[in-house]
Amino acid sequence: xxxxxxxxxxxxxxxxxxxxxxxxxxxxxxxxxxxxxxxxxxxxxxxxxxxxxxxxxxxxxxxxxxxxxxxxxxxxxxxxxxxxxxxxxxxxxxxxxxxxxxxxxxxxxxxxxxxxxxxxxxxxxxxxxxxxxxxxxxxxxxxxxxxxxxxxxxxxxxxxxxxxxxxxxxxxxxxxxxxxxxxxxxxx
Amino acid sequence: xxxxxxxxxxxxxxxxxxxxxxxxxxxxxxxxxxxxxxxxxxxxxxxxxxxxxxxxxxxxxxxxxxxxxxxxxxxxxxxxxxxxxxxxxxxxxxxxxxxxxxxxxxxxxxxxxxxxxxxxxxxxxxxxxxxxxxxxxxxxxxxxxxxxxxxxxxxxxxxxxxxxxxxxxxxxxxxxxxxxxxxxxxxxxxxxxxxxxxxxxxxxxxxxxxxxxxxxxxxxxxxxxxxxxxxxxxxxxxxxxxxxxxxxxxxxxxxxxxxxxxxxxxxxxxxxxxxxxxxxxxxxxxxxxxxxxxxxxxxxxxxxxxxxxxxxxxxxxxxxxxxxxxxxxxxxxxxxxxxxxxxxxxxxxxxxxxxxxxxxxxxxxxxxxxxxxxxxxxxxxxxxxxxxxxxxxxxxxxxxxxxxxxxxxxxxxxxxxxxxxxxxxxxxxxxxxxxxxxxxxxxxxxxxxxxxxxxxxxxxxxxxxxxxxxxxxxxxxxxxxxxxxxxxxxxxxxxxxxxxxxxxxxxxxxxxxxxxxxxxxxxxxxxxxxxxxxxxxxxxxxxxxxxxxxxxxxxxxxxxxxxxxxxxxxxxxxxxxxxxxxxxxxxxxxxxxxxxxxxxxxxxxxxxxxxxxxxxxxxxxxxxxxxxxxxxxxxxxxxxxxxxxxxxxxxxxxxxxxxxxxxxxxxxxxxxxxxxxxxxxxxxxxxxxxxxxxxxxxxxxxxxxxxxxxxxxxxxxxxxxxxxxxxxxxxxxxxxxxxxxxxxxxxxxxxxxxxxxxxxx
Numbered sequence: 001x002x003x004x005x006x007x008x009x010x011x012x013x014x015x016x017x018x019x020x021x022x023x024x025x026x027x028x029x030x031x032x033x034x035x036x037x038x039x040x041x042x043x044x045x046x047x048x049x050x051x052x053x054x055x056x057x058x059x060x061x062x063x064x065x066x067x068x069x070x071x072x073x074x075x076x077x078x079x080x081x082x083x084x085x086x087x088x089x090x091x092x093x094x095x096x097x098x099x100x101x102x103x104x105x106x107x108x109x110x111x112x113x114x115x116x117x118x119x120x121x122x123x124x125x126x127x128x129x130x131x132x133x134x135x136x137x138x139x140x141x142x143x144x145x146x147x148x149x150x151x152x153x154x155x156x157x158x159x160x161x162x163x164x165x166x167x168x169x170x171x172x173x174x175x176x177x178x179x180x181x182x183x184x185x186x187x188x
Numbered sequence: 189x190x191x192x193x194x195x196x197x198x199x200x201x202x203x204x205x206x207x208x209x210x211x212x213x214x215x216x217x218x219x220x221x222x223x224x225x226x227x228x229x230x231x232x233x234x235x236x237x238x239x240x241x242x243x244x245x246x247x248x249x250x251x252x253x254x255x256x257x258x259x260x261x262x263x264x265x266x267x268x269x270x271x272x273x274x275x276x277x278x279x280x281x282x283x284x285x286x287x288x289x290x291x292x293x294x295x296x297x298x299x300x301x302x303x304x305x306x307x308x309x310x311x312x313x314x315x316x317x318x319x320x321x322x323x324x325x326x327x328x329x330x331x332x333x334x335x336x337x338x339x340x341x342x343x344x345x346x347x348x349x350x351x352x353x354x355x356x357x358x359x360x361x362x363x364x365x366x367x368x369x370x371x372x373x374x375x376x377x378x379x380x381x382x383x384x385x386x387x388x389x390x391x392x393x394x395x396x397x398x399x400x401x402x403x404x405x406x407x408x409x410x411x412x413x414x415x416x417x418x419x420x421x422x423x424x425x426x427x428x429x430x431x432x433x434x435x436x437x438x439x440x441x442x443x444x445x446x447x448x449x450x451x452x453x454x455x456x457x458x459x460x461x462x463x464x465x466x467x468x469x470x471x472x473x474x475x476x477x478x479x480x481x482x483x484x485x486x487x488x489x490x491x492x493x494x495x496x497x498x499x500x501x502x503x504x505x506x507x508x509x510x511x512x513x514x515x516x517x518x519x520x521x522x523x524x525x526x527x528x529x530x531x532x533x534x535x536x537x538x539x540x541x542x543x544x545x546x547x548x549x550x551x552x553x554x555x556x557x558x559x560x561x562x563x564x565x566x567x568x569x570x571x572x573x574x575x576x577x578x579x580x581x582x583x584x585x586x587x588x589x590x591x592x593x594x595x596x597x598x599x600x601x602x603x604x605x606x607x608x609x610x611x612x613x614x615x616x617x618x619x620x621x622x623x624x625x626x627x628x629x630x631x632x633x634x635x636x637x638x639x640x641x642x643x644x645x646x647x648x649x650x651x652x653x654x655x656x657x658x659x660x661x662x663x664x665x666x667x668x669x670x671x672x673x674x675x676x677x678x679x680x681x682x683x684x685x686x687x688x689x690x691x692x693x694x695x696x697x698x699x700x701x702x703x704x705x706x707x708x709x710x711x712x713x714x715x716x717x718x719x720x721x722x723x724x725x726x727x728x729x730x731x732x733x734x735x736x737x738x739x740x741x742x743x744x745x746x747x748x749x750x751x752x753x754x755x756x757x758x759x760x761x762x763x764x765x766x767x768x769x770x771x772x773x774x775x776x777x778x779x780x781x782x783x784x785x786x787x788x789x790x791x792x793x794x795x796x797x798x799x800x801x802x803x804x805x806x807x808x809x810x811x812x813x814x815x816x817x818x819x820x821x822x823x824x825x826x827x828x829x830x831x832x833x834x835x836x837x838x839x840x841x842x843x844x845x846x847x848x849x850x851x852x853x854x855x856x857x858x859x860x861x862x863x864x865x866x867x868x869x870x871x872x873x874x875x876x877x878x879x880x881x882x883x884x885x886x887x888x889x890x891x892x893x894x895x896x897x898x899x900x901x902x903x904x905x906x907x908x909x910x911x912x913x914x915x916x917x918x919x920x921x922x923x924x925x926x927x928x929x930x931x932x933x934x935x936x937x938x939x940x941x942x943x944x945x946x947x948x949x
Binding site for chain 2: 030039104106174
């Protein structure tokens with residue numbers, strides 16, 4: 001029965017050789033074309049008293065885009081004292097040209113998302129969310145907001161995109177942060 | 189001798205001598221297990237044995253002795269009789285793993301512990317990691333209630349090698365949340381080798397080796413089997429496992445087969461005070477074995493599939509450190525939960541397929557050659573609760589992470605016959621492995637891996653002394669394939685690793701009861717692909733990890749000394765170890781955090797240091813009264829980073845397991861037998877030895893859990909039933925364990941009552 005043993009061994013070697021020649025790992029799958037990365041958060045503030053007064057501030061993730069241009073990485077928002085602004089918060093994928101629009105994906109799943117704003121460092125700014133989702137009762141989203149400024153001051157505005165699948169209740173606590181960035185606020 | 193009246197009375201006995209075939213020597217210390225009565229009998233120093241209180245009928249005697257092949261006999265007892273039993277000297281007495289189901293360790297001077305069928309039954313339905321926790325020196329690192337990985341002497345993942353039915357288990361074992369893809373119901377015995385054992389088993393055996401061994405396929409009847417049924421209150425969990433096997437006769441004589449399958453399901457588990465949302469699991473496994481055995485050769489083929497889907501506790505999903513902090517500060521998870529069997533995102537879905545075929549041949553001189561080929565395919569898909577930013581419904585359905593790894597191995601072993609007290613084992617092995625990563629979230633690159641190794645172990649054994657030495661050489665070639673982000677061209681990096689490992693050991697039997705063993709073993713491990721190339725956020729740990737492609741191999745030198753005393757009333761075993769690991773790879777916290785769009789994360793860089801793990805495992809059992817025994821187990825580990833003069837993180841806390849057991853024997857009702865009641869207190873102290881700035885929150889307080897068991901057997905003419913009712917954490921204590929990664933987010937499990945039944949037929 002030594003023959004049977006040798007046969008098994010030979011079969012094993014052949015199978016090993018056969019498998020060793022299949023090299024699926026050599027094909028590295030490229031990034032999925034339809035998938036977008038959240039690389040950039042942008043605030044676009046339009047003065048309600050002057051449609052030509054549009055202020056923009058942008059923050060880009062430098063671990064994804066190593067040396068972003070100033071146009072996509074300028075974290076200071078300058079606003080006029082004693083004014084109100086309509087603000088849109090935009091989420092972008094700057095790995096693509098033109099930039100991918102992540103805001104729409106978030107809006108599509110607005111019942112699971114909430115933007116939270118936190119002002120610190122003495123900036124006289126109040127933020128009110130102006131858009132609503134389709135939960136029952138409807139809850140704010142925060143992609144559209146009204147910023148009201150007081151006296152001249154500076155400070156920090158923290159913007160968080162909270163992902164709250166099946167847990168959104170209007171409060172910021174449930175869920176996890178998909179974005180968490182700090183803008184510099186200058187009111188003059 | 190006058191025959192005793194047959195009937196309902198059980199006064200028959202069998203006695204005789206244990207003799208070795210050939211030499212015709214009388215063998216002392218032979219264990220005879222009588223399956224039907226579940227009794228153990230030992231032959232005395234003159235090789236005589238005596239089994240009493242037998243009823244008329246058929247009995248199965250399973251005879252085992254060190255140095256001899258175990259054998260199974262069917263005896264039909266009609267009268268008290270004399271019968272000599274013959275055992276064949278085992279030429280392969282050093283072998284552990286195997287191919288043929290042989291069960292003696294290849295390295296006999298390392299500390300090894302066995303978990304037998306009875307203990308496995310009492311752990312039925314649990315994960316592999318949980319099953320092993322009863323052994324001193326073992327622990328488990330957990331990610332919630334259903335993901336658990338074995339920890340030996342403070343080390344885990346790819347520093348603990350698992351051999352599943354003789355095959356190195358190869359999946360994505362580097363991740364602490366990637367549990368071994370093994371159905372514990374396939375095991376009839378689990379052997380835990382504590383210590384560095386690369387010489388016999390190859391790379392990765394830095395802390396130890398787990399041998400998950402099915403019962404050797406040698407059925408006694410044409411058709412027989414075993415059915416397990418387990419129901420647990422916590423998670424309303426259920427598990428069932430069925431095994432049937434048989435043998436051929438006539439022209440099919442020598443042919444045996446086995447089919448085995450397991451189903452498992454659990455819903456949301458609950459802590460002492462609340463449910464854990466999305467912690468259910470589903471598992472379906474099966475295995476098929478067939479062999480053909482003749483006197484001096486055999487072939488066996490084995491195929492198994494493991495499928496599971498494990499929900500990941502929803503509250504553990506954190507975006508960044510601020511989320512983790514607030515989750516930790518809450519007394520209970522923010523989203524209330526209830527019981528449900530539903531598993532939603534986040535979950536893991538795993539398929540593991542194993543095929544192996546082995547053949548052995550015994551030469552006329554008693555030497556034995558074995559060959560084994562194996563093929564494993566492991567697919568792991570991880571679905572996050574965070575859907576990708578896309579409107580494409582096909583992408584929304586995809587897992588965020590998907591790995592597919594295929595491994596083929598070939599092993600050739602030769603066991604020499606014993607000549608002038610020398611026995612040797614020589615082997616060569618080869619492995620090829622290909623890993624394909626597909627996913628939305630980049631984690632680790634694709635790779636191809638070739639390993640080759642050769643070893644020799646020689647043992648010299650005379651009278652009370654055994655000496656042993658071994659040496660091994662391994663070579664590993666690793667090529668990693670990556671994509672250039674701008675040109676979308678694939679490029680590759682190649683690294684090679686080569687290592688020589690050795691072992692030397694001695695054991696001395698002072699007398700029948702007392703023995704000492706000492707061993708110095710070495711082991712090595714090449715850096716895993718995540719340690720080399722990971723670059724990203726570790727979800728649920730809220731950390732950012734960066735690999736280092738220039739890492740070298742880790743090497744360990746493990747010194748163990750153990751002593752064992754075993755008498756009728758008293759058992760004690762104590763083992764001390766000192767494991768020195770040079771170039772130990774770990775994730776060191778960086779001083780500055782990393783800021784991403786999703787927040788600020790602590791940064792961990794993979795680096796190497798010289799570390800040292802030492803500790804003590806001890807167990808003592810004492811029969812206070814013939815039916816009352818106490819059992820105490822102690823496990824202590826100290827991990828120290830010698831390079832930076834600090835403690836090692838995530839080392840198991842000191843653990844004490846004390847229990848008391850009352851064996852009532854056959855005093856229960858009716859035909860039931862072997863009643864027992866036991867209760868135990870498990871105490872785990874607070875881990876106070878942790879490095880600063882490496883963890884988000886301090887280690888949790890120590891805890892004590894009260895557990896209890898009651899069980900009995902019910903032997904029938906055709907069936908043999910086993911029952912066990914166990915209560916875990918009976919006082920419903922709220923606690924958190926340092927080695928459970930979800931201690932940041934939630935308590936550990938509350939009370940659980942588990943009913944286990946097994947029927948052999």
